[in-house]
Amino acid sequence: MSPILRVENLLVRFGGLAAITDMSMEVREGEVLSLIGPNGAGKTTAFNAITGYLAAAKGDVIFLGKNLGGIKTSEIAALGLVRTFQKTSVFGGRSALDNVLIGLHLRARQTPLAILLGFPYVAREEKHLESEAEQVLRFVGLERRKDELASALPYGDQRLLEVAIALAAKPKLLMLDEPVSGMNPSETASFMAKLAEIRALGITVLLVEHDMKMVMGVSDRVVCLSQGRIIADGTPAQIQRDPEVIKAYLGERYRRAVG
Amino acid sequence: MSERAKPILAATWVGFLLSIPFWLDNPYLLHVLIVTGIFIIAAMSLNLLLGYAGQLSLGHVAFFGIGAYASALVSLGFKVTLFPDWVLVVEAKPVWLAMLAGMLAAGASGWFIGRIAFKVRGAYFVIVSISFVEVVRLVAVNWVELTQGPMALNNIPPLEAWGFTFLRKPANYWLVLGVAIASYVLIRRLVYSRAGRAMVALAENEPLATSVGIDVTRYLVLAAVVSATMAGAAGALYAHYVRIVDPDVFLFIYTVTMVIMVITGGKGTLAGPVVGGLIFGLLPEGLRAAAIAPEAQWIVYGVLMVLVVYFLPQGIVPALTKGRG
Numbered sequence: 332m333s334p335i336l337r338v339e340n341l342l343v344r345f346g347g348l349a350a351i352t353d354m355s356m357e358v359r360e361g362e363v364l365s366l367i368g369p370n371g372a373g374k375t376t377a378f379n380a381i382t383g384y385l386a387a388a389k390g391d392v393i394f395l396g397k398n399l400g401g402i403k404t405s406e407i408a409a410l411g412l413v414r415t416f417q418k419t420s421v422f423g424g425r426s427a428l429d430n431v432l433i434g435l436h437l438r439a440r441q442t443p444l445a446i447l448l449g450f451p452y453v454a455r456e457e458k459h460l461e462s463e464a465e466q467v468l469r470f471v472g473l474e475r476r477k478d479e480l481a482s483a484l485p486y487g488d489q490r491l492l493e494v495a496i497a498l499a500a501k502p503k504l505l506m507l508d509e510p511v512s513g514m515n516p517s518e519t520a521s522f523m524a525k526l527a528e529i530r531a532l533g534i535t536v537l538l539v540e541h542d543m544k545m546v547m548g549v550s551d552r553v554v555c556l557s558q559g560r561i562i563a564d565g566t567p568a569q570i571q572r573d574p575e576v577i578k579a580y581l582g583e584r585y586r587r588a589v590g
Numbered sequence: 591m592s593e594r595a596k597p598i599l600a601a602t603w604v605g606f607l608l609s610i611p612f613w614l615d616n617p618y619l620l621h622v623l624i625v626t627g628i629f630i631i632a633a634m635s636l637n638l639l640l641g642y643a644g645q646l647s648l649g650h651v652a653f654f655g656i657g658a659y660a661s662a663l664v665s666l667g668f669k670v671t672l673f674p675d676w677v678l679v680v681e682a683k684p685v686w687l688a689m690l691a692g693m694l695a696a697g698a699s700g701w702f703i704g705r706i707a708f709k710v711r712g713a714y715f716v717i718v719s720i721s722f723v724e725v726v727r728l729v730a731v732n733w734v735e736l737t738q739g740p741m742a743l744n745n746i747p748p749l750e751a752w753g754f755t756f757l758r759k760p761a762n763y764w765l766v767l768g769v770a771i772a773s774y775v776l777i778r779r780l781v782y783s784r785a786g787r788a789m790v791a792l793a794e795n796e797p798l799a800t801s802v803g804i805d806v807t808r809y810l811v812l813a814a815v816v817s818a819t820m821a822g823a824a825g826a827l828y829a830h831y832v833r834i835v836d837p838d839v840f841l842f843i844y845t846v847t848m849v850i851m852v853i854t855g856g857k858g859t860l861a862g863p864v865v866g867g868l869i870f871g872l873l874p875e876g877l878r879a880a881a882i883a884p885e886a887q888w889i890v891y892g893v894l895m896v897l898v899v900y901f902l903p904q905g906i907v908p909a910l911t912k913g914r915g
Contacts, residue, residue, distance in 0.1 A: 408803035437803040
């Protein structure tokens, strides 16, 4: 499989601290790749650097053959790379349907002038967008909550709404930052099933997650990041046995005790 | 309210507003209604920036004043020395053309302010907008050759269109009403569209909005341009109705009045600035009519405003429509 995203020698600095040093990895088309690592390893920083929220000091991010250096976040989304956020992030003051309609921004063609002049195609497009938004809500199972305020939804539903917003933007590569954190086991299980459906739509997924049951259950490959470096890359089974990964999570003393 | 009843209700309202000059034979009250209407247009334009795009423009009256000055100057004609050997002469133009020029000038300054100010948002934008209006006011005071400074631009001609002169109050009332309805329709179209949703999204959660492809600068600048053009239209209406414009149009109190109208009525709602504008635009006259001592009138005004903000922090319109949606 060809890589859809390539990260080469990425370096991100916060002042004197190198949050990510010389990170290289690739995401292959159609796979589910998990990025794991202990707290503070730099996973979310990597997400932010890839999607343009942070400027990298060095290195390249190449998405579908295009170098993303210096490109605005909104333009990166237009290329088909959409991410979600670690902390729950919805448009709280708007209905669930409105949230997804905002996510459909790139799918609409109406221009400001046509809107102000009230061209009939704008109204037609709005109707079309609304039915599309309802479809997306149905996909994540929130169709019955479409008129509720996003901030009034239960936590698990807000997390699903986030995914719905991202899916509305029609990503080719969807980057999920800890999508099930704070979910209970049954919610997590149904989210895993949802992830399989997303994948069946032909969307490549890059996942950051702490829930190892989920990571091992859904991933084709796993990459482990520790202290800003990639220390392992392989199938879930390989990663579980990797001494470097065990050391990163459980410490040197554990490895000596076991070894 | 059912979807069917809405157009009927709207038509009834418009019919009522249209009929006012026929039965209201108090010219002073009609004058108050005209000025309130002009302020409501300006408040609606501010609401687009403040209520939807989430940017507080405390220099909003700058766009109003630029519209008033530009429209007045083009309709009067002017002569100004730009460089020692280059004198720009503009002959007097028809008023409708001058009003368009006023809107254009206001819209262009909105674009300019948007481009420079939205690189920094929030408190910084507030400061830039305040500074902007102060700069424009100083220009109006000191560039005497162009603006007559504190002597004011006098004898501004009224609007003439279709062989009709908008000189008397009823004609001006209908003109302002027409522009106000047009402004309302334009904002409504914008709000229920991709562009309006983008503005709301940026105000609510900017990182999430950009993650789905919404270009921050583009939509904030669009909001600023539409808003400034509309405020410029209000300024132009004002100039050709009152027929005198002086640097006092840039006073901070006018911006504050617009902000009060938007906040009390309900920012981010279509009807908010209209309701807030009617209440706080007509209130001073109501208090005067109630023969309250002049010193006490503004105290009552202030107390009422504080009460509204305290008990209805979202504004009057959201409080009335809550639980009915």
